[in-house]
Amino acid sequence: MTTRPPASKGVPASMPRTGSPPARAPAEDVATGAPARRANDAVGTAASPTPDPAAAASVASDKPARVVTTARSQPVQPPTPFVPVARNANDVEQADLHTLQPQVQACTACALSTSRQHAVFGSGPEHAEWMVVGEAPGEQEDVQALPFVGKSGQLLTEMLRAVGVGRDEGVFISNVIKCRPPGNRNPRPEEIEACKPFLLRQIQLVQPKRLLVVGRFAAQVLLGSDANLNSLRGRVHVFRRIPAIFVDSKKLFRPKFCFTSSQSLTLDLTSNIQPSAMLKLPIYLDNNATTPLDPRVLEAMMPYLTDVFGNAASRNHPFGWAAEEGVDYAREQIAQLINCDSKEIIFTSGATEGDNLGIKGVFEMYSQRGNHIITATTEHKAVLDTCKHIEKLGGKVTYLPVNDKGLISLEELEAAMTPQTILVTIMYGNNETGTIQPIREIAAIAHKHGALFMTDGTQATGKIPVDVQADGIDIMAFTAHKMYGPKGVGALYVRRKNPRVKVTAQMDGGGHERGMRSGTLNVP
Ligand code: SF4
Structure with a gap:
């Protein structure tokens, strides 16, 4: 419901009614x-x-x-x-927005047709990115035949503008119920049921990228929930694969809550919004720990969380093929990001697993050649603790110090190299200080002495250009959740040419990921 003024005096029988049957x-x-x-x-x-x-x-x-x-x-x-006149379901299902509108205006499928002045179809561009769904027209909407007008409309327009969305260009606005319930009473279940096909068809036709669901009844219809309103707020729901955000109509439209509501709306919207509109309180400043999931990522993931659920390793049926296709596409995208071949990407559960696999895998694979590894004192624990483990296994590890800028000394690196050195592992960008090491120079020194060069690229990948070919990187661990992806998935780049690098698997199982990392892939 857009507004709830005091009980109205009803609709005078003498007032003309567009698209309505004669007054009762x-x-x-x-x-x-x-x-x-x-x-x-x-x-x-x-x-x-x-x-x-x-x-x-x-x-x-x-x-x-x-x-x-x-x-x-x-x-x-x-x-x-009152005798409702049933609609022909096919008419609704086959209508476009232009032919649907007169159907709504002429509809007498529920008793609200007898009291309305106008059926309020909705307004906005045909393929708007946003769709706002309220509950039912209020008094002004009924008079003007437009949704969200008057004070409620002004506030909505203001709130949308605050998050960078122009009401006229980018939003289609509609209601669950197209005709005003008398006195702005709550819509009745049979009225919602009768009117629902119109809304569903509108959503199908507009195909918005996001839904803003306003009010309890809209939540019931679109989110299938009559849960506590507080529990619906502040998170992204999904309606038919469309990310949907819930806003409490009472708080949205009660002037004294304007500020709070506007802030809460901003809080809930996370994509395609101008950066200034992303400002919200409290401000999150720990993006090196993790980043929020970008709704576009969620959108891309949704089919694999629902319909395309096959095991990507199932080679003998279409469910597996479909999942594998998704994995191949993701692998190709990641390869492009760091300029490598998609076959050089090994999916892992994250950067910690990647660091473990890279360091332990090299230590085991190249044990005949040597047992010395060089790293730095400022590495992430995923590297430092793995190196401690290597020492327990009889390996030797040199921990290079850093200067006041967090950089290692290339001279000290050169001096630390021995014929036994099989791996130099220095992180690309530091998660605490932001220091970016001279990766190419470090790689050149490692290669000059016949060692492999590995880097923990977690804080660099997706943030600064990372080119494993130009940088001379042989192995690199990184993860999705540091760059607006989901937690629980990462990758290890392992060079296949010049030289061909191999790492010993640290998990035994089905031989997934070219035998280097067993385990069913977490698609998505
Ligand atoms: S509320 Fe919906 S179903 Fe009822 S008369 Fe109006 S358009 Fe038809």
Whole structure:
């Protein structure tokens, strides 16, 4: 519901009604066809300016007046019960927005058709990126035949503008119920059911990228939930694969809550919004720890969380093929990001696993050649603890110090190299200081001495250009959740040419990922 002003005086029978059947007898409840329950329904339509005592008595007791008399004491005929006219479902399903609108305007599928001034179809561009779905037209909407007008509309326009969305260009606005319930009462279940096909068809036709669901009844219809309103706020729901955000209509439209609501709306919107609009309180400043999931990523993932659920390693049926196709596409995208061949990407659960696999895998694979590894004291624990483990296995590890800028000394690196050195592992960018090491120079020194060069690229990949070919990187671990992806998935780049690098698997199982990392791939 967009607004809830005090109980209205009902719709005068004399007022013209676009697309509505003729007005009903004045003494009946416009929604149900039952006798009138409110004094203003009877008074406003009676010939006499004086309310009838019987009607007044009925209001006082809030019981239906079965017979209402006029000033001349002529009994009013009992109302004819409302008979809904069922729609042809095919007409709705096959309509485009232009042909759907007259269907809504002519609809008499529920009793609200008898009290409306106008059926409010909705407004906005045909392929808007946003769709706002409210509950039902209010008094002004009913008069103007437009959704979200008056104060509620102004506030909505303001709030959308605050997050970089122009109401006229990018938003289609509609309601669950197209006709105003008398007195702005709550829509009834049978009315919602009768009107729902119109809304579903509108969403299907507009195909918005995001839905803003306003109010409890809209949440019931679109989110299938009548859960506590607080529990619906502040998170992204999904309706037919469309990310949907819930806003409480009461807080949205009550002026004293404007600021809070606007802030909460901003809080909930996370994509395709101008950076200034992303500002929200409290401000999150720990993006090196993790980043929020970008809704576009969620959108791309959704099919694999629902319909395309096959095991990417299932080679003998289409469910597996479909999942594998998704994995191949993801692998190709990641390869492009760091300029390598897609076959050089090994999916892992994250950078920690990648660091473990890279360091332990090289230590085991190249044990015949040597047992010395060089790293730095400022590495992530995923590297430092793995190196400690290597030492327990009999390996030797040199921990290079860093200067006041967090950089290692290339001279000290050169001096630390021995014929036994099989791996130099220095992180690309530091998660705490932001220091970016001279990766190419480090790689050149490692290669000069016949060692492999590995880097933990977690804080660099996706943030600064990383080119494993140009940088001379042989192995690189990185993860998705540092760059607006989901947690639980990462990758290890392992060079296949010049030289061909191999790492010993640290998990035994089905031989996935070219035998280097067993385990069912977490698609997505
Ligand atoms: S509310 Fe919906 S179903 Fe009811 S008359 Fe209006 S358009 Fe038809």
